Amino acid sequence: MVTRKPHIVGKPFPRVEAELKVSGRSRYIDDIRFGPDLLHACLVPSTEAHAALLRVDVSAAREMPGVVKVLTGQDFTAWLGLFLKDRPLLADDRVRYVGQPVAVVVAESREIAKRAASSVMVEYKSMPASLDVMAGIEADAALVHPELASYEGLEHVTPITGTNVGDHVQLQWGDMEAGWADADVVIEHTYKVGRLYHASLEPHGAVAKMEDGRMTLWASIQRPYTHRTMIAQALGLEPGQLRVIAPCVGGGFGGKAFPCIEAIVAAVARELPGRPIKLVLDRRQEFACAFMRPGLTARLKAGVRRDGVITALKAAYYWNVGASVDAAIRVVRGAVLAGAGPYKTPNCEVESYAVYTHEPPAGPMRGNGMAELHWAVEQHIDRLADAIGMDRLAFRLQNLVKGGDRLYGGRVMHATGLETCVRGAAEAIAWSEQSKSLAGDGRKVYGKGLAAMWNPVVAMQPLGVTALVTLDNERICTVSVGGVESGQGIYTLAVQLVASELGVPHSNVHFERVDTERGSLDWTATSGHLTWTMGNAVVRAAQDVKRQVLSFVAQAWDEPIGNLDIIEGVIVSYSPTSERTLNLTDLLSEGIATADSERVRPSFEGKGFFQATGRPALDSGDEEPRIPPIIHFSTGAQAVEVEIDVETGVTRVLQMAPAFDVGHALNPDIVRAQIKGGSVQGLGMALLEQIRFDHGFPLNRTFKDYNIATIQDIPKRIDPIIVEVPQDDGPYGARGIGEHVLIPTAPAIASAISNALGIYLDELPLTAEKIWQALEIQDT
Amino acid sequence: MKHQITCKINDEVTRMEVESHRTLLDALREDLGLVGAKHACVSGECGSCNILFDGEVVSACMILAVEADGAEIITVEGLAESERLHALQKAFLDHNALQCGFCSSGMLVSSYALLQSVSRPNEQEIRAALEGNLCRCTGYADIIKAVQVASRARR
Numbered sequence: 001m002v003t004r005k006p007h008i009v010g011k012p013f014p015r016v017e018a019e020l021k022v023s024g025r026s027r028y029i030d031d032i033r034f035g036p037d038l039l040h041a042c043l044v045p046s047t048e049a050h051a052a053l054l055r056v057d058v059s060a061a062r063e064m065p066g067v068v069k070v071l072t073g074q075d076f077t078a079w080l081g082l083f084l085k086d087r088p089l090l091a092d093d094r095v096r097y098v099g100q101p102v103a104v105v106v107a108e109s110r111e112i113a114k115r116a117a118s119s120v121m122v123e124y125k126s127m128p129a130s131l132d133v134m135a136g137i138e139a140d141a142a143l144v145h146p147e148l149a150s151y152e153g154l155e156h157v158t159p160i161t162g163t164n165v166g167d168h169v170q171l172q173w174g175d176m177e178a179g180w181a182d183a184d185v186v187i188e189h190t191y192k193v194g195r196l197y198h199a200s201l202e203p204h205g206a207v208a209k210m211e212d213g214r215m216t217l218w219a220s221i222q223r224p225y226t227h228r229t230m231i232a233q234a235l236g237l238e239p240g241q242l243r244v245i246a247p248c249v250g251g252g253f254g255g256k257a258f259p260c261i262e263a264i265v266a267a268v269a270r271e272l273p274g275r276p277i278k279l280v281l282d283r284r285q286e287f288a289c290a291f292m293r294p295g296l297t298a299r300l301k302a303g304v305r306r307d308g309v310i311t312a313l314k315a316a317y318y319w320n321v322g323a324s325v326d327a328a329i330r331v332v333r334g335a336v337l338a339g340a341g342p343y344k345t346p347n348c349e350v351e352s353y354a355v356y357t358h359e360p361p362a363g364p365m366r367g368n369g370m371a372e373l374h375w376a377v378e379q380h381i382d383r384l385a386d387a388i389g390m391d392r393l394a395f396r397l398q399n400l401v402k403g404g405d406r407l408y409g410g411r412v413m414h415a416t417g418l419e420t421c422v423r424g425a426a427e428a429i430a431w432s433e434q435s436k437s438l439a440g441d442g443r444k445v446y447g448k449g450l451a452a453m454w455n456p457v458v459a460m461q462p463l464g465v466t467a468l469v470t471l472d473n474e475r476i477c478t479v480s481v482g483g484v485e486s487g488q489g490i491y492t493l494a495v496q497l498v499a500s501e502l503g504v505p506h507s508n509v510h511f512e513r514v515d516t517e518r519g520s521l522d523w524t525a526t527s528g529h530l531t532w533t534m535g536n537a538v539v540r541a542a543q544d545v546k547r548q549v550l551s552f553v554a555q556a557w558d559e560p561i562g563n564l565d566i567i568e569g570v571i572v573s574y575s576p577t578s579e580r581t582l583n584l585t586d587l588l589s590e591g592i593a594t595a596d597s598e599r600v601r602p603s604f605e606g607k608g609f610f611q612a613t614g615r616p617a618l619d620s621g622d623e624e625p626r627i628p629p630i631i632h633f634s635t636g637a638q639a640v641e642v643e644i645d646v647e648t649g650v651t652r653v654l655q656m657a658p659a660f661d662v663g664h665a666l667n668p669d670i671v672r673a674q675i676k677g678g679s680v681q682g683l684g685m686a687l688l689e690q691i692r693f694d695h696g697f698p699l700n701r702t703f704k705d706y707n708i709a710t711i712q713d714i715p716k717r718i719d720p721i722i723v724e725v726p727q728d729d730g731p732y733g734a735r736g737i738g739e740h741v742l743i744p745t746a747p748a749i750a751s752a753i754s755n756a757l758g759i760y761l762d763e764l765p766l767t768a769e770k771i772w773q774a775l776e777i778q779d780t
Numbered sequence: 781m782k783h784q785i786t787c788k789i790n791d792e793v794t795r796m797e798v799e800s801h802r803t804l805l806d807a808l809r810e811d812l813g814l815v816g817a818k819h820a821c822v823s824g825e826c827g828s829c830n831i832l833f834d835g836e837v838v839s840a841c842m843i844l845a846v847e848a849d850g851a852e853i854i855t856v857e858g859l860a861e862s863e864r865l866h867a868l869q870k871a872f873l874d875h876n877a878l879q880c881g882f883c884s885s886g887m888l889v890s891s892y893a894l895l896q897s898v899s900r901p902n903e904q905e906i907r908a909a910l911e912g913n914l915c916r917c918t919g920y921a922d923i924i925k926a927v928q929v930a931s932r933a934r935r
Contacts, residue, residue: 023859024885028818487880488879489879708916
């Protein structure tokens with residue numbers, strides 16, 4: 001008799017691609033060989049923040065032996081943008097940030113390309129640059145895009161004409177005047193986050209080849225279908241003319257979600273048909289020529305009653321999006337939907353502005369706007385609690401949004417484990433024993449901190465996702481999705497879901513890397529909701545292929561399909577008289593005799609489609625169309641204990657207790673791994689990371705100067721807590737996790753520092769120097 | 781100028797002809813197809829191209845190929861014994877000590893060197909041995925665990 005084993009969803013399960021990775025056999029873009037025809041490209045980046053291009057002299061480069069092609073913005077015009085086309089592939093008549101590609105050189109070797117690129121003479125006429133987000137919104141600021149009104153895609157944004165505001169949106173509910181009148185204490189403060197860098201260990205890289213009017217692009221990217229659409233549009237190709245293949249990707253964190261250098265490589269390949277062209281950025285260019293996180297200046301004003309009720313909140317978020325708003329539109333829009341933080345705020349006004357500056361373009365980065373926004377909101381919540389003398393945890397618990405609470409516009413909050421997360425995180429660091437741990441030895445002081453978070457998953461465009469599950473004699477079962485494995489474990493989840501749904505051993509299920517020629521359309525390999533969108537599509541594809549198999553066998557056996565099932569790779573008939581079985585692998589290799597006794601060897605292809613049903617953010621009649629629909633909220637919390645050396649200002653995180661509601665953990669090991677990794681990235685954001693600019697010139701462009709957390713920086717203990725309040729439309733009740741884990745860590749660390757020292761620091765990162773200075777001021 | 785060099789790489793005697801300015805990393809990756817060591821910073825800051833060079837951990841991007849004449853080199857490809865993964869590789873796989881995998885080769889080589897000199901390293905020793913290896917995905921905690929597990933498995 002065939003017996004069913006417990007299914008493997010919800011259980012720890014080793015990563016399916018890990019063996020390749022530990023043995024050095026995984027192939028990333030720079031590891032693939034393209035043969036002797038391969039040409040190498042090198043960029044000529046701008047050295048000015050804002051300047052007219054008087055002359056780009058490429059004659060020396062063109063004459064250099066081994067140089068095949070040199071292109072500048074004068075040779076062709078192409079602009080990139082998913083919504084708003086505000087990014088030229090190569091600088092047109094001016095440069096808008098340091099690092100902007102001005103020219104690209106193609107040569108027979110990397111060395112020649114590099115030498116030729118450095119021989120390009122660019123004559124600039126410097127112009128005043130707009131480098132400060134608050135000064136940039138004033139009418140007299142130097143404009144980054146004076147011709148914005150003529151750009152394609154303007155219907156997607158709401159710029160303020162004649163200023164650097166590329167997009168803005170606002171949302172208001174309740175009665176603000178009544179709210180202010182009801183408050184016992186009103187606190188107003190400004191918080192800042194500078195520009196951060198994704199710092200994937202693998203830099204951006206791409207190879208493109210044009211042949212017979214069709215182009216193939218291999219690239220280290222997160223969203224092959226988005227890249228295909230945007231690059232094809234920019235170059236005037238039909239999407240079908242462009243095939244995009246994503247090999248193994250060495251980290252993305254949002255930095256590879258929109259095309260940048262890939263489009264330049266494609267543009268060059270179009271000029272040189274027949275030969276593959278490769279460009280992999282070196283680390284210095286990687287820091288400046290791709291994307292950075294947007295910066296944020298947040299102005300918050302909130303009123304609170306002595307009994308702990310938040311009576312009114314006014315928040316204004318000013319995003320420094322650098323020279324392009326396109327990839328940051330979701331940040332700007334999402335900010336109004338989450339702008340009050342995960343708290344009951346009956347009277348609220350939130351505004352969000354994208355401000356162009358002459359800095360590198362903003363791209364999405366893990367926690368997409370929410371990490372910055374919560375940096376402000378959570379610190380403000382601490383100040384409010386402190387002002388009325390209430391415990392910070394108790395104040396949060398009193399005000400947290402709960403399932404069933406009415407949000408803005410009549411929207412009702414769905415069931416959420418937010419409170420469980422906050423309580424669990426606080427308990428894990430023994431919150432109530434706070435006063436004891438505060439007793440330091442004089443030089444070292446200790447503090448505990450906590451922050452909560454929510455992240456609205458919003459739909460900027462229809463989130464249609466397709467997955468394919470094929471059965472054939474060669475590989476037995478193959479699952480193909482449009483999302484890219486960039487370290488988050490998505491292929492492992494896909495294999496688990498297929499094995500479970502189809503009823504086959506997981507060793508029979510293989511994954512296929514993304515190839516737009518063969519694969520399945522997916523726009524959404526970012527934003528931490530791939531588990532939810534792709535997971536649903538995979539489940540449906542597996543169900544579809546299972547139906548096909550069963551109906552095929554039912555017909556051959558002349559039995560009703562309802563009698564059949566697949567268990568552990570065996571097709572079983574449950575007819576009352578006998579139990580008939582057939583191995584799925586035998587069916588695929590030898591076929592089955594049909595009713596008219598002809599033997600057929602079948603193959604099957606199951607398709608699963610999932611379309612997110614986003615509910616509008618506002619259910620009232622006067623709906624604001626510029627605010628995207630919300631799919632659902634992910635929630636969580638972080639609690640930390642820190643030790644600060646008051647003589648040096650050096651902060652060490654001793655313990656972290658991150659807690660997240662993931663709906664259902666499809667693979668608890670991978671969920672915990674995501675939580676740990678995101679927490680440490682948050683630690684880096686809190687204490688170490690920031691791009692420093694001098695007149696628009698990024699100064700720290702190496703890992704020596706831009707410090708991400710090392711193994712010496714991590715706490716002794718990181719104890720992830722998984723909370724599971726199922727998502728009603730999630731696969732097995734699951735929600736995404738990857739993005740959310742970064743969000744509450746920086747404010748939790750700031751909270752612990754203010755708890756220890758009584759000092760509020762409002763600008764990231766919380767370096768030893770800043771803390772030491774604040775202590776000096778406190779002493780005087 | 782080209783140089784003839786002979787070295788032992790992953791237990792195999794290898795002869796190469798290299799230009800004076802060629803880095804060992806480029807020679808390994810492009811001439812020998814040993815692409816486990818990665819181009820990540822190419823300035824000795826991240827450890828992604830770490831290899832064992834006469835028993836010492838070095839970043840292959842910081843060494844010229846000509847310097848490898850007569851040297852004994854082990855790369856990530858040389859850790860497994862025939863088809864069997866090394867205990868460290870197995871532990872990395874079992875304990876989620878990798879995500880995107882780009883740092884893993886260097887991380888594994890540095891861990892391997894540590895276990896060569898200290899058979900049962902404590903957490904502090906593991907941190908010290910891996911402080912030059914950057915990872916952006918895992919947050920390191922599972923890497924520490926994997927090295928500990930591997931050190932016990934080897935007993």
